[in-house]
Amino acid sequence: MAEPTQRSRGSDKTREVIVETALRLFRERGYEATTMRVIAAEAGVSVGNAYYYFASKEALVQAYYDRAQAEHETACEVVLCRESAFAARLSGVLREWVRVSEPYHEFAVKFFKHAAEPNNPLNPFSAETSPARDSSIAVYRKVVEGSAERMDAELRAELPELLWLLSMGVVLFWVHDTSEGCRRTYRLIELVVPLVDRLVGLSHLPGLRGVARDFIAGVHELRA
Numbered sequence: 001m002a003e004p005t006q007r008s009r010g011s012d013k014t015r016e017v018i019v020e021t022a023l024r025l026f027r028e029r030g031y032e033a034t035t036m037r038v039i040a041a042e043a044g045v046s047v048g049n050a051y052y053y054f055a056s057k058e059a060l061v062q063a064y065y066d067r068a069q070a071e072h073e074t075a076c077e078v079v080l081c082r083e084s085a086f087a088a089r090l091s092g093v094l095r096e097w098v099r100v101s102e103p104y105h106e107f108a109v110k111f112f113k114h115a116a117e118p119n120n121p122l123n124p125f126s127a128e129t130s131p132a133r134d135s136s137i138a139v140y141r142k143v144v145e146g147s148a149e150r151m152d153a154e155l156r157a158e159l160p161e162l163l164w165l166l167s168m169g170v171v172l173f174w175v176h177d178t179s180e181g182c183r184r185t186y187r188l189i190e191l192v193v194p195l196v197d198r199l200v201g202l203s204h205l206p207g208l209r210g211v212a213r214d215f216i217a218g219v220h221e222l223r224a
Helices: 006-029 036-043 047-053 057-082 086-115 130-145 153-175 180-202 206-223
Strands: none
Touching (some): 006 036, 006 057, 036 057, 057 130, 130 153
């Protein structure tokens, strides 16, 4: 593989400076009050150069999404290599998300009202955020595929996306969590994971298999 050129290394550095500057300003001034012109000035680049790397403020936040997802994937590697039990794998992945996201907590609180708008391109369900969403679902697919637990085959196929939806609930709770070190979010994970583990573990039993299939059918209907 060819070595990166000096120009490409410089370009990567400029891009990172712009992202870091934008995230800091979003935290300090709020998302709405921070313009691309202000970001460019603080980053020491021209406005045109800022737009060369990022077409909009939304693109800058998407860069944050991508960075946070990459950090989470790296953090999960140790957990998924170490644990084989479904509950331990799921708990570890959720807890690692909270840990790596802690530096962005203040920013997330200020930004979430925008990301929650149905038509906002940064909504976690939008087409624009599909790369980060797909990567996140892939992490939960590893949680399921590497699990030693027996579970209903159809549920196993659908479970990664369902676990991602669960993680979105954890994110919402985390955004509003004002406890020190997000202690209440960690406690939420401790309470929820055993319940999910129990339901998944019972899904292969004849008496509950039909319930699991009905639930999956409902999810398919809502998704459509």
